[in-house]
Amino acid sequence: MRMVDLIEKKRDGQELTTAEIQFIVSGYTKGDIPDYQMSAFLMAVYYQDMTDEEITTLTLAMAHSGEMIDLSSIKGIKVDKHSTGGVGDTTTLILAPLVASVGVSVAKMSGRGLGYTGGTIDKLEAIPGFHVELSDEAFMRLVNESHVAVIGQSKEIAPADKKLYALRDVTATVNSIPLIASSIMSKKIAAGADAIVLDVTTGEGAFMKNLDEARRLAETMVRIGNLANRQTMAVISDMSQPLGEAIGNSLEVVEAIETLQGKGPADLMEMCYILGSQMVVLAKQAATLEEARAMLEEALQSGKALAKFREMIRNQGGDDTVIDQPERLLTAEYQVELPAKTSGVVQKIVANEVGIAAMLLGAGRATKEADIDHAVGIKLHKKVGMSVTAGESLLTIYANSTNIEDVKELLYKNIEIGSSGTEPELVHDIIS
Numbered sequence: 377m378r379m380v381d382l383i384e385k386k387r388d389g390q391e392l393t394t395a396e397i398q399f400i401v402s403g404y405t406k407g408d409i410p411d412y413q414m415s416a417f418l419m420a421v422y423y424q425d426m427t428d429e430e431i432t433t434l435t436l437a438m439a440h441s442g443e444m445i446d447l448s449s450i451k452g453i454k455v456d457k458h459s460t461g462g463v464g465d466t467t468t469l470i471l472a473p474l475v476a477s478v479g480v481s482v483a484k485m486s487g488r489g490l491g492y493t494g495g496t497i498d499k500l501e502a503i504p505g506f507h508v509e510l511s512d513e514a515f516m517r518l519v520n521e522s523h524v525a526v527i528g529q530s531k532e533i534a535p536a537d538k539k540l541y542a543l544r545d546v547t548a549t550v551n552s553i554p555l556i557a558s559s560i561m562s563k564k565i566a567a568g569a570d571a572i573v574l575d576v577t578t579g580e581g582a583f584m585k586n587l588d589e590a591r592r593l594a595e596t597m598v599r600i601g602n603l604a605n606r607q608t609m610a611v612i613s614d615m616s617q618p619l620g621e622a623i624g625n626s627l628e629v630v631e632a633i634e635t636l637q638g639k640g641p642a643d644l645m646e647m648c649y650i651l652g653s654q655m656v657v658l659a660k661q662a663a664t665l666e667e668a669r670a671m672l673e674e675a676l677q678s679g680k681a682l683a684k685f686r687e688m689i690r691n692q693g694g695d696d697t698v699i700d701q702p703e704r705l706l707t708a709e710y711q712v713e714l715p716a717k718t719s720g721v722v723q724k725i726v727a728n729e730v731g732i733a734a735m736l737l738g739a740g741r742a743t744k745e746a747d748i749d750h751a752v753g754i755k756l757h758k759k760v761g762m763s764v765t766a767g768e769s770l771l772t773i774y775a776n777s778t779n780i781e782d783v784k785e786l787l788y789k790n791i792e793i794g795s796s797g798t799e800p801e802l803v804h805d806i807i808s
Contacts (some may be wrong), residue, residue, distance in 0.1 A: 379403065379413045386420040394433045401437035403469035405536045411543060418540075418549040426554040432603045434554065438562035439604075441536035445485075445512075445568035450519045452481045453659040456569035457651060458560060460593070462616035463581040464756075468496045468526070469632035470640075470648045471655070473685035476524035477675040480659040483519045484526045485533070485567045488741075497528045499627035502626040502705060502750040505696035524688050527634060534562045556583070557596040564601070571607035571658035572650055572683050574598070578804065579616030581727025587612070587804055593806045607658050609808040611650060614800045617725040620644035624739040624753015624774060626705040634700045638684040643759070643802055649673070650803060708751040715785055716764045723797035725760055729790035733783045737775050751778055754787075761799035 377399050386392060392400075400417065403409040426434070447454050455475070458466050472482045485557035486496035497508045508528040510518070514680060518525040537559050544550045564572050574597055577583070578590035601608025613619075619639045622631040634640050635648070636666060649669055656668035675681045682699065689696040698705055738749030755772045758764050770791055 378623075379409050379417070383413060383416045383420055386417060386424055388692035389424045391427055391613065392430055392433075397430060397433045398437045401434065401441060401536050403669040404539060405441045414540070415549075417548045418544060418547055418552075421554055421653045422552045422765040424550045428596070428599050428603075431554045431558055432600050435558040435561045435600050436604060437542070438536040438558055438655050439566040441532055441562075442566065443530055443532035444566050445530070445533070447483055447516065447519075447568040447570075449516050450481055450483055452479075453570045454481050454483050454519075454568065455566060455571045455573065455655045455659045456482075456484060456564060457575065458564055458653060460556075460560070460577050460583055462577045462615035462619060464620045464623045464644075465577075465615075465756075466499070466620055466622065466628040466632050466644060467575065467648055467651060468477065469499060469629065469685075470644070471652050472524050472526050473636065473688050474648060474672055474675060474681040475652050475655050475659075476522065476688075477670045477680040477684040478661060479523060479657060480656055480661050481519050482524045482526075482655075483515065483569070484524075485529045486526055487529050496526065498750070499625045499628050500526060500692075500694075502629050502693040503689055503698055506689060507692045510692070518691050522684070522687055522691055524684065525692065526688070527692075529563065529567075533566045537562050550584075553589075553593055553596055555598060556618065557593060561597050561600045561604070565604050566604060569606065571655075572601050573654045573658065574601075574608065574610035575647075575651055576610050576612050578612060579614050579727060579800075580729075581618060581731060582615035587661075591805060591807070594805070598807050603705050609654055609658070609806070610700050611654065611803055612805040612807070613647060613803050615727055616800050618727050618730055618756065619647060621756040621759070622753065623730060623734040623756075624737070625748060625750040627753040627755055627774060628709065629698070630702040630705055633685070633699055635681075636676065636685055638676055641759075646802055666758050706751070706774070708753075708776055708777060710773075710775045712773040712775060712780065712784075713769040714773060714784060715767050716758075716770050716793060717766065717788070718793050719765045719798040720757050720763070720765060720793040720795055722760050722762050722770075722791065723794040724790075724792040725756070726790035729786060730754065730756075733786045733790075736783050736786070737773070737780065749776060752804055758791075759799070761797045764793060
């Protein structure tokens with residue numbers, strides 16, 4: 377088998393066999409296939425697409441290129457949740473303890489962030505002492521005892537994906553449905569969960585800018601998961617404006633605590649109930665979504681969910697007193713208000729540009745090697761559809777520098793105020 381023949385075959389729009397795809401993934405992972413040939417293959421896929429069977433084979437080959445996590449020693453159905461990303465996406469910090477508090481096992485491996493703010497792991501590291509690296513034995517013991525643990529992704533999971541993503545990033549082949557779907561699902565399948573709930577975001581702050589693209593990605597990933605014997609469903613959610621009010625690592629931890637206390641933003645809480653209900657049903661802890669939601673609402677109102685978050689923090693070495701004193705996490709040197717220049721109704725908040733503003737403050741990474749400042753970020757006081765008067769604060773900037781004029785200018789450019797505005801629909805579709 378020769379790589380040049382397979383490049384030509386895909387270039388001409390033909391379907392590759394299982395053996396051919398496995399040859400490509402294995403050869404590239406081992407270094408037998410050079411970057412220049414893999415780049416040509418990725419571009420052929422970008423233009424010619426792949427069938428469902430090809431995408432599933434590619435996904436499984438990437439998943440099996442490294443460690444396949446065995447969670448069979450954890451009792452019950454293990455449910456994972458994955459978001460395709462956005463701005464102010466704090467859902468995992470809330471969902472993990474909330475769902476675990478009703479008896480669902482959440483054995484979650486998460487990554488670090490590249491872009492607007494940190495990933496889930498970066499956010500958890502804003503909690504003093506929190507350990508994101510645990511041995512396999514400790515990880516599984518905690519989930520068996522407490523139903524929840526969230527740790528960093530093993531370096532041995534899907535090494536083919538790491539190599540391919542780095543190459544896609546520099547060859548203009550990132551935005552390809554087969555390549556996006558196989559990248560996400562290879563890691564989810566290798567991580568060992570029995571069921572997977574996907575939050576596929578769409579809008580300015582999401583990778584998929586329009587609904588049709590998001591729907592196709594969601595449908596593709598659901599098919600891959602089910603063909604790989606994982607119960608899989610997807611929620612297509614709106615990311616035209618940031619979810620919740622906080623953008624920044626410590627700020628998002630505080631928002632998660634407030635939400636688990638029943639005081640969080642309405643859109644973030646609703647998103648957690650929607651995703652959490654699906655997780656509970658897939659774990660067979662409830663027969664219907666309505667029953668599952670009632671269980672989650674009771675867990676939050678009774679304090680069980682917050683107690684589970686406290687337990688999770690303590691179990692992983694963190695300082696759980698931040699639950700009672702979350703203001704201890706707000707350590708940015710400066711808090712600067714951004715007043716509205718005119719009165720009216722907020723018509724638009726361009727999510728990705730607000731995310732870039734947070735990154736300029738230091739809340740995210742422009743490169744994988746960059747450090748994150750956990751303290752900085754943005755707290756929105758107005759969302760789309762809310763009225764505002766001139767001089768009233770639109771948001772608070774948390775900064776460790778006074779040199780933030782470029783951040784303020786970027787925010788003003790991307791928050792539009794007019795005579796009317798409508799709150800966007802939170803969920804566009806559910807693919808099951």
